[in-house]
Amino acid sequence: MSSEKVQLKKPEILSPAGSIESVRAAVNAGCDAIYIGGSRFGARAYADNPQGDQMAEVIRYCHRYGVKVYMTVNTLLKEHELQQDLYDYIRPYYLEGLDAVIVQDVGVMNYLHRYFPDLEIHASTQMTLTMGESTELLEPYGVTRIVPARELTLQELAQMRQSTGLEIEVFVHGALCYCYSGQCLFSSMLGGRSGNRGRCAQPCRQRYYLEGEKTAGYYLSPREHCSLEHIGELMSIGVDSLKLEGRMKRPEYVALTTEVYRKYVDLCASLGTGEFSEYLKAHQDMWQEDMRRLAELYNRQGFTSGYMEGKSGVPYENKQGKGDMIAQKRPNHGGVLVGKVTAVDKHMVTYRLERELHAQDVVEFRDAGLCPSYEYTLGEAKRAGELVKARYLKGSRIRTGDLVYRTKDAMLLEELRNKYLQEDPKLSVKMYFTAQMDQPMELQVTVMQNGEKISGRVQGILCQKAEKNPAGPEDVKRVLCQTGGTVFECRSCEVNLQGELFLPVGALKKLRREALEKLQQKLDQRGGREILPECYLSDKPDGASEKEAVHKSREEKKIVSVLYEWQAAMALEAQDISTIYLRMEQMSDQVLRELIRRGAEKGVEMYLMMPLIFRSAVYEAEKKKLEGGKSLYEMTELTGFVVHNMESFVFLTREAGIQPDRIITDANLYTANREAVRWWKEQGVAGSTLPLELTGKECGELTGQDRLEAVIYSYIPLMVSAQCIHRLTRGCAMESGDRDQLLRITDEKKRGFVVFNGCKYCYNIIYHEAPLSLGEEKMELWKQGIRRFRYDFTIEEPAQMREILRSRLPKGQKGHYYLPVE
Template identity: 50%
Template sequence: MKRKPEILSPAGSVEGMKAAVLAGCDAVYIGGSCFGARAYADNPNQEEMVEAIDFCHLHQVKIYMTVNTLLKNQEVREKLFAFLQPYYEAGLDAVIVQDVGVLRFIRKHFPSIAVHASTQMTLTMGKGTEFLKQYSVTRIVPARELTLEELRLMRKDTDLEMEVFVHGALCYCYSGQCLFSSMFGGRSGNRGRCTQPCRMLYQIEGRKGKNSAGQYLLSPKELCNLIYLPELIEAGVDSFKIEGRMKRAEYTAFVTSVYRKYTDLYFALGKEGYRQYLTEHSKEWREDLRCLAELYNRNGFTQGYLEGLSGDFTKRSGAKKGEMLAEKRPNHGGVYIGRVLSAGKREVTYQAEKKLSAQDVVEFRNERQQTSYEYTLGKDVLPGQRVTTLYQKGCRIKPGDSVYRTKDAELLEKIRKQYLEKKMQSAVFGKLAAEEGKKLLLFLETEKDGEKISVKCFGDLCQKAEKQPATEEAVKKSLNQTGNSSFYFKELIVQLTGNLFLPVGVLKKLRRQAFAQLERKLTERFRRNDTIFAEKEAEEGKTRKRQAVSLSASVMRQEQLSAVLECSAIDVVYLQTEQLAAEELKQAYHRIKASGKSPWLAFPVIFRAPVWKLFEKEWEKEEGIFSLAWDGYLIKNMESLHFLTEVLGVIREKIRLDYNMYVMNQEAYYFWQEQGIGKLTVPLEASEDEIEEFSFLHGTECIVYGKIPLMVSAQCLYANTGECVYMDSDKQASSVFFQNQKGTEFLSVNYCKYCYNVIYQKEPLFLEDRDGRWERWGIPSIRYVFTTEGGKETAEILAGRIREKTQTGHFEQGIM
């Protein structure tokens, strides 16, 4: 049998952290006061975080801190060291990281801490992760879109620990690839400030699909993979991660307890015994699922992508991708409890199908699941009982409307009593020795990780009693009043020699001092003192060289390529492979060569196992696209880098990182230099000042025109809102326009060849070359990115005649 996975719980606050520990987690992940992906959670300050580290270690729980955002250059230079140092020295177990610059910084200054590669890094294969070990990475958190088969393959390809999300909110977009919140509101998900545009209403334009009316087209249901625990265990997953740092402590406690319970049952009973247990205890299983839904669900649950596509969360079954979406409402769906029997102008009557409790929140919904009215129950209600209540004027409720409970007061109170109000104390052996004329002595001993740890604490000199001497029973009673301390006496021996005067206050003071001493000894085992106060590295190239600017263009279609080849100013052509078949790519290569321009091959945004196989087959062909002498390669992920260097044997000097490889700071640039890669693309979230900073870096290219990719998703908006038009052609791409409630338009394109969907902002980015700034700044290359443009439009854009409205992205105002 495989190793038992860790139960990793969210801690959006100190209360949430303690709730998770009390409920039986093995580890918690928590954000500090900055640099975490949940900037709006009730994150602890420095003092609280150090206390949290000690609390977890006292209870044999690991604690990981999220530094899983992109950091700006100034933040790395001036803030990161001071931020991490106290937590590192206090014994923080690991740091969860997105930014490769942060990876390098941690290895340089904090050498003995483990680093976990965040799901924000969009890792989809084990191949290509081994080199991360040199940066103290011990664990990877793969993209949530992976199937069970892909997870099994990842386990074969790497011995790094594998952490998988099993419960909680899902993103529509591959984590780390979303610019939607950033471009609409200036709050970047890559900076922990996502405004959740995926939870907003959208409307499809010009289609009569099932979602043509305004619905939550980008809002996934909550993930619940409880049914898949055996498969995930057998796939070799090392950590079951629960999402929920923005949710209440009761949620954290109960979800943790459920995953703890069924994981322990599987390892106690074995595969067959576990299956039999679920059969014999089906009522208990269903009740646990009901409670999970009462705490939080979005139109039910989904199993995510484990079977490739997903459906009913109570059984294993594939389904259409659209069934993963909570199209009718974006927030907590509650649990169905009945239907409206009658409704007057101000009064409504419904019949409860479940037991309801006082302080439950009851909600009435119309046929579109929109809330008509909600109220808080004043008394308990039995199943089958009719309930009549008044409702506010103006609310529309009619017979047949659904009634839901969105807050189960009885369940919340039960969780509070069972976990949140529960004392968590570790057992200790104690021995008190008292003898007249000698100092009072309390000896404590406990066991942690198989090691016995003990302390001796001395008190005042013992005095002879003039009247009533202390008794063993009275001393034990005083010492056993441990209150809210971290320990309790599993066994306590009291040795009294002579008739002694031992005041209760003296005994309690000694116990407090001894407990504090034991706490220090237990937590000091985790302390570190090997911080490296290294000098700052000299920044790259302090002198800016004015140089001629090279122009490049990225194309997806033949007609775009024709227009680009007609433009004498273009030096480099990037061929995107999403819509061009292999033969077309070869023809395009020869056309570019014949024009005297430089042909580069652009790899896919997402490079999963099926894409790897597709490319591997092409590599095996004698006259395939990889037999051509490409001048360079543009990559958007780690997997492409591994394929190019380890399979094709491409030298790293011929590789350029695209915008979504996120070189946001000098440390990230040095990271890639250490990998032999010096060519990069400025991130699309960079401001004017930040782009100017990049001019010091050799090999920098800046995108100055193109539709901004707001999301890259494994979902297909076209198929979800109508019939799929994929005809098994690697040229095929389907597209659909949609808009938000303000009328802002977006374009969704599904690239069927690689099975991902890209949502573009309709207004393209365009950064004019005012006063020759690119040459003045020393930016060596600028790029035009063409996606949906036709041949004529491409030619006009290259000639400077852009007819549609454009935008400047974050050029004038940076991200928060």
């Protein structure tokens, strides 16, 4: 057991900080690091993020307590933002000692590594990284840590740990997105508020009607994630950081989640996983109380750790359970059950309590479907078992048997405020004071922080002989240990007096003040840097010559991507199509092989379009095909490949031996600025697809950099999810043989969406029912230098596809061509 204790690694507790108050709450509750957004470029634009000098103060404050600060720059940046604003935005925080930046955009990553080469970069979960293999692309560009997709299982995380030497940060508590992070266009396309720009309007928390059903449900709203029960497994895997979500939540929430995870990580580290498991069995009352407290602050129809347990989205696995990850009935805070209604009359409701209630608690009455009918605030405390009577608002539909939930625990909130938000914690210092005749008195103050000794040493006035009443050690200690009004408290004070000395109290106080100020300054400035020479403007590429070369080309490439075999057959019959992309979700390898041969015989460039999500099970299955000589990737008739993720790129180049110049990146591998295009070009790819969130003008800013293509017709994929609406509502389509069926859902505004089951790789794609149609804008794109135009076919009927192949595009929608995202 002792060896297990030695080997077990204690992961960092990484807490959210959406406000200055939350910073204090996180630090006081025992976090090791915080992640926080500044005034710009963070994925929580609506948090109360610190502005300007406030961020510098946050860095100093956190460093004072040995806490690291990671700044979120995890959105897609437009060309002018990156080139004109990013350097000056990061520079002061870099100087202050910012520990790392969290990045989604490879252009941002490329830029920051070039101009701040010693600044650590963390690859955000918005990059949708599902395997450790992808880190070989990122490590040369300053990435020291990856934040993998939240959908991964414990087994996949263990595999990732084995395959990369980079740090791994795992999301362990808080709100879950329905979509794979970084793959969501839902909010953007419906309201212009892009999740990739930190302004998600959370359409996943809205009600939707399933075709054929009269009642709506919250089919896209996951429960709150809680993986406290998996702490031992995560620590055994060797995860480096445990990330708590909550930059939009109140400081008390930050304090409690930090406190609870700190407690159990420390317990596990001290006991070892075996003893820790036994300890929890013997202390179930403590465990249940901590889980209740977490639920009181925030839960959505309870908690889930289903992704870690493999309950959804795992290719080639049989998932257990149905609907246990989705809060179908309620999308917001669920509170804690405290009682049941026993009687209702015209004016009063009576309910029996199962738990104690406090003054200023908020309780809510709900029916069996968790639909709320009435809530009110208690004026006084009530005991468990007590029958409580309350007047209710006329018209409220409260019935006998309805459930009563507490949605605000006033006493818990007050407890957390008093404990973590009223004042800062004290730093324990050791003092060593020396004094001898005709020499300056000297004081050294020392604090131990993360195993490092930090000291401040100052000298005072010359010591003189005492005429009477010489100073004694206890007299000196009494003065030096009076540290009130500072962030320090004296843990020990050693006094070395040589001779009978006169030591004025004022001089001792001044010495103490100067020593503590010097120590605090050292703590605050830990990690501070000297800036690199500001010569970065000279090497910015303008792409002028490349743009001119593109404009001279008059050749247009008409590209078609297809999902079904019948679509491929129809495309092969068309006369003016130069290139066909074959998607792999629906067609078998045998069908794909035959289509590739047919296309090559007709002189059409044939590309394989790799899966949207490429997890380890798919990677290994495709690798076995290669080893067995049965892989499509080795077909000489193939022109190339289109990739949606870094794992596919690594698989093709490393496992299949494909040259990068046969690979094109798709729109969801965002190239929203020239730096991103440049980065992919450095990886050797043949070209990139313009993101769907750029305007026509913004597309024009990127031309001349590389071979770019624009999607001018497509049903827009709003979400790619490990969750499955078909499985949630009707059972697994793969098991029932109903995998080809498309489901349709509508929102409260009667807008429609089509859900495709990607059963082969176990993901769902939700499409907007109104297609993107840029036929009229094609000429403008042509003038900007774009020569590759793509038509994506997915959920069309044959007649509709036939018309589009004849260049008769439907009216549809314009996406963001004219309307820029915020």
